[in-house]
Amino acid sequence: MSASTQRPEIPMTPVLSLRDLRVAFSVDGDWREVLHGISLDVMPGETVAIVGESGSGKSVTSLSIMGLLPKTSARVSGSITLNGRELVGLPQTQMQKLRGGDMAMIFQEPMTSLNPVFTVGQQLAEAISAHRKLSAAEIRAEAIRLLEKVRIPNAEARLKAYPHEFSGGMRQRVMIAMALASKPKLLIADEPTTALDVTIQGQILDLIKTLQEEEGMSVLFITHDMGVVAEVADRTIVMFRGDAVESGPTAQIFTQQQHPYTRALLAAVPSMGAMEGQAHPLRFGIVDKETGLASPEVPLDTPVDTSAPILSLRNLVTRFDVKGGWLGRKTGAVHAVENVSFDLFPRETLSLVGESGCGKSTIGRSIMRLTDSIAGEILIDGEDMRTMPKSRLNSLRRQAQMIFQDPFASLNPRMTIAEALTEPFLTHKMGSRAEARAKAEHLMEQVGLSPAMLSRFPHEFSGGQRQRISIARALVLDPKIIIADESVSALDVSIKAQVVNLLMDLQDRLGLSYLFISHDMAVVERVSHRVAVMYLGEIVEIAPREALFANPQHAYTKKLIAAVPVPDPARRGLRRAISNDEIKSPIRAVDYVPPKRHYREVGAGHFVMEA
Structure with a gap:
């Protein structure tokens, strides 16, 4: 034709x-x-x-x-x-x-x-x-x-x-x-x-x-x-x-x-690899949605104080009994955290990463004694949180506070924001009601909200604003350590960038140390000084942020990094070589004895679990 x-x-x-x-x-x-x-x-x-x-x-x-x-x-x-x-x-x-x-x-x-x-x-x-x-x-x-x-x-x-x-x-x-x-x-x-x-x-x-x-x-x-x-x-x-x-x-x-x-x-999208050559964590450059004008990306260059750790975990073990049968006998245990050790230093952000069920949130809850661990040490300023009596525990809890993933679930819907912020201050007898109110107003300004909002209830705020309020509440007791458990995972991308910047600004101004628990590898790369990778309750690799992302050693670390979606349309036809297997179960038999793990050092502060 x-x-x-x-x-x-x-x-x-x-x-x-x-x-x-x-x-x-x-x-x-x-x-x-x-x-x-x-x-x-x-x-x-x-x-x-x-x-x-x-x-x-x-x-x-x-x-x-x-x-x-x-x-x-x-x-x-x-x-x-x-x-x-x-x-x-x-x-x-x-x-x-x-x-x-x-x-x-x-x-x-x-x-x-x-x-x-x-x-x-x-x-x-x-x-x-x-x-x-x-x-x-x-x-x-x-x-x-x-x-x-x-x-x-x-x-x-x-x-x-x-x-x-x-x-x-x-x-x-x-x-x-x-x-x-x-x-x-x-x-x-x-x-x-x-x-x-x-x-x-x-x-x-x-x-x-x-x-x-x-x-x-x-x-x-x-x-x-x-x-x-x-x-x-x-x-x-x-x-x-x-x-x-x-x-x-x-x-x-x-x-x-x-x-x-x-x-x-x-x-506002964190991109894997964007931190290459950056020695310090990096604030997001925020772009105005109406004008398109951007603020600069500013590094967090305050040095970490490595002279002595503010938090030390030594051989921490947390397990949950599995019971079955008519008599409810113990048939096994979930080995949620198994023999975990690390240090957190003043002004440092140490990120715990891994998939759901790897034990990272259980570590945070074990540190705060919201979950009971069965062995090991949790040392804050040299005192063991795990074994101390409850009378002493409440005073030491002032040193460490937690920000949870869902701010709406962690704020009492029947309490105004003023009541939510002043309650810990008054419970710990840190001052009068007038002083508590003044501190609440100051913290609202610190997290970028108006003190006039204190009379509102949680449902009157957006998700990003509620997370800012949760951060303010965590700061009421002047803690040295903040455990941020998936604290930005549920937020929209631009709100996430704002909250991450807020956390870094507070670290710079107040000298805070963060245990940043997340599965968002791109955010982790931007905010961290060091990163620990967890799998089935154990740390399989821990390293300075630059070393871990530039030179991952453990097979599971490589798998995590390879799976991150990258905002690059050239990857449109990409197919990952990712196993379709489900993550293995951490449930073990009653008589199970965990193997003794050995780590090799592949660089300064870079340790990898040996197979």
């Missing part, structure tokens, strides 16, 4: 098309618009990412597409078409056929989406039978095939397991299997990796990419993690306060941002 007689290419039609999508919610009798005319297309086989922080409208967009917004309090207008079919105004019975059929959704927290009283097999069977007419034997075979497709080992046996018997990553795989049950044309993934450890996140991202290629699905990926966006998305839409402020090919969004908010979002 000659060039002149070639047929013109038929243009592809979008799988999903939004035109001027608007959503309003009823608030006190008035309709308040939260989405202001969103338009986008998702083409066949394409991955489109919607990014933005909490309150930007990205999840409302996905719920609108799925028809899951409450009819009585939400009003949707504009156009949503799926394979050319208009969804706005579609009767609920027809929407139910489309949900899980032509389109499916994966939510952020699989445990709230899976029914705890039914087995995984029963829930998969329900998803399959809702859209496909198959016999019981065919449904079972299809359920096994789907579990195998999402790389769950020993799929046939796991059909009988309940959701609580799976790890977080494996539960998310089950959710993906259920979403794939009717071979949807569109998969909506709403923050599917936010609650997962970094290595599990890497596995899920690779899995979604692979399944998309195998099934030819289109994916609408909703996230606030720009590293994830760079690795999965063909095109990206940036949302801010209900508006799509910028959209385009992902590479263009990363290299040629036009809107100030996009620049602010990218500037």
